[in-house]
Amino acid sequence: MAVVETRKLTKVYAKAELGAVNEVDLLVREGEFLVFLGPSGSGKTTLLRMIAGLEEPTRGEVRIGGRDVTRLAPRDRGIAMVFQSYALYPHLTVRKNILFPLQAQKVPRARHAEKVEWASSLLGIGHLLERRPRELSGGERQRVALARAIVREPQVFLLDEPLSNLDAKLRASAREELSRFHKRVGTTTIYVTHDQIEAMAMGDRVVVLAQGVVRQIGTPREVYDQPADTFVATFLGSPPMNLMEAGEVIAGFRPEHLLPASLATGPAVPLRLRVATVEYLGAERIVYGVLLGGRFDGQKVVSRIPATVPAAYAADETHDFVVPEDRLEFFERASGKRTGRREFAWR
Ligand code: ADP
Ligand code: MG
Numbered sequence: 001m002a003v004v005e006t007r008k009l010t011k012v013y014a015k016a017e018l019g020a021v022n023e024v025d026l027l028v029r030e031g032e033f034l035v036f037l038g039p040s041g042s043g044k045t046t047l048l049r050m051i052a053g054l055e056e057p058t059r060g061e062v063r064i065g066g067r068d069v070t071r072l073a074p075r076d077r078g079i080a081m082v083f084q085s086y087a088l089y090p091h092l093t094v095r096k097n098i099l100f101p102l103q104a105q106k107v108p109r110a111r112h113a114e115k116v117e118w119a120s121s122l123l124g125i126g127h128l129l130e131r132r133p134r135e136l137s138g139g140e141r142q143r144v145a146l147a148r149a150i151v152r153e154p155q156v157f158l159l160d161e162p163l164s165n166l167d168a169k170l171r172a173s174a175r176e177e178l179s180r181f182h183k184r185v186g187t188t189t190i191y192v193t194h195d196q197i198e199a200m201a202m203g204d205r206v207v208v209l210a211q212g213v214v215r216q217i218g219t220p221r222e223v224y225d226q227p228a229d230t231f232v233a234t235f236l237g238s239p240p241m242n243l244m245e246a247g248e249v250i251a252g253f254r255p256e257h258l259l260p261a262s263l264a265t266g267p268a269v270p271l272r273l274r275v276a277t278v279e280y281l282g283a284e285r286i287v288y289g290v291l292l293g294g295r296f297d298g299q300k301v302v303s304r305i306p307a308t309v310p311a312a313y314a315a316d317e318t319h320d321f322v323v324p325e326d327r328l329e330f331f332e333r334a335s336g337k338r339t340g341r342r343e344f345a346w347r
Contacts, residue, residue: 002063003188004028004051004156009060011046011212020046022212023060028156028190029204033182036192037199038209039235044192045160047209051190052081052158065155075104080154082145082162088133094120094144095129101152119151122184139170146178150185157189163198175201196236200224208232230336233329239286239302241329246295249339250331255286257327258303260311261320268322273301275317287313 006026012019021043028034036044049055051062053074062070069077080101088097098116107115120126123143133141142162149157163171163178179202182189193199199206200220208215208223208231216228227233227241233252234240241252261270273289287303303321305313313319332339 002027003030003032003065004190005061005063006047006051007061007063009047009050009062010058011043011050011055012058019043019058019212021050024212024214026207026214026217028188031186031188033179033189033191033202033204035199035203035206036190036209037196037203037206037235038194040194041211042209043212044194044209046212048081048158048160048190048192051156052079053077054081078155079158080149080152080156081158081160082149083160088141088144088148090133093130093132094125094136097133097144098129098148098151101148105152115151119147122150122181123147137170138166139174142166142174143177146181150187155188157187159189160192161194162191163193164195171198178202196238200236208235210235226338227329228338230331233331233338239304242301243331244296244299245333248333250333250336252329252331253323253327255302255304257323258301258321259323260305260309261322262311263309264322264324267325269325269328271296271301271321271323273303273319273321275313275315275319276300277315278313283307285313289319292318 004026005028006024009021009024010019011021024047036047038044046055050057053069053072057070061068064077064079089100092100095116098119099112102112102115116129120129123146125140125143125147128136128140133144136144145162163174166174175198191202203220205217205219206223207217210231216223216232223232224236227236230243230250230252234243237254239255241254242258243250243252258271272292274292276288276290279286284307285305287305289301289303291297291299291301330339331337
């Protein structure tokens with residue numbers, strides 16, 4: 001059953017011509033970790049806030065647990081939200097911060113201690129209960145904010161870029177911790193991020209948004225390997241997919257599939273490349289180059305070469321590369337949409 005459903009959910013702000021969110025249809029499954037991914041301004045927060053009841057839709061419907069909640073207040077929706085700024089109460093201890101929603105919900109006092117115990121042990125912060133927020137690290141504060149959200153045992157968690165205040169290393173561990181936490185509690189979660197790595201790493205499914213429109217919904221593997229259009233193809237992946245315009249179609253291939261010719265195993269398209277620059281990143285090298293000869297002479301391309309490949313690359317050298325034929329993607333030029341069409345002249 002869908003825990004959260006949106007039907008043609010739309011938000012047009014006054015004076016704006018384009019909607020911030022346009023006719024979004026979503027079915028979020030029980031226990032799922034669903035990620036909204038898109039660039040800044042693509043409507044992720046607005047969509048999440050309409051689901052939460054913090055923003056009134058211009059049109060459309062929100063259903064939670066099978067009920068139409070479009071006109072219900074946030075507190076009546078069975079959701080808990082964690083924002084980018086955790087907004088813990090600075091003068092209250094961790095214990096009291098976690099208790100706060102229980103008091104508002106009028107949970108009997110006798111049950112408070114056990115609930116705080118449960119939430120804090122799930123997040124591993126039992127030893128921090130008597131501290132105040134300023135005595136905590138960023139990661140610990142983030143866990144307190146999550147504990148405060150789960151203590152209400154919501155049907156749905158809504159998380160808006162909750163890790164973006166953490167430094168890179170902490171983000172990676174917090175990401176993994178959050179995934180483990182989700183597996184343990186199993187609460188349906190919608191998670192907003194502009195970070196494709198977070199989306200790929202954490203999401204059961206990813207909703208890719210651009211300009212308030214859903215471009216694709218799929219598992220991380222689907223959105224990466226079978227992008228619905230050129231926007232998804234280039235938004236996911238770093239560096240992005242190489243795209244070559246050729247008449248009615250655009251041919252695309254990911255940098256990791258532009259391989260040194262010596263690694264070719266099956267049918268492949270040969271490409272000769274003049275190296276422009278090389279970024280040495282330890283585990284891999286990113287080779288930026290220009291194609292030489294043929295139909296795409298002069299076209300810029302990028303290749304990712306793992307450190308396990310011993311070949312050396314330097315600026316101004318010429319090297320032979322290949323793209324395995326089954327790694328080529330094709331998109332309609334007019335619409336940008338992926339197409340099954342495969343015939344294509346490289347020469
Ligand atoms: P995201 O979270 O993906 O960065 P937002 O949902 O915050 O995007 O914003 C989507 C679009 O709606 C943006 O163009 C933004 O400028 C606009 N927008 C957001 N909030 C308001 C508001 N209160 N009034 C007018 N426009 C807004
Ligand atoms: Mg946002």
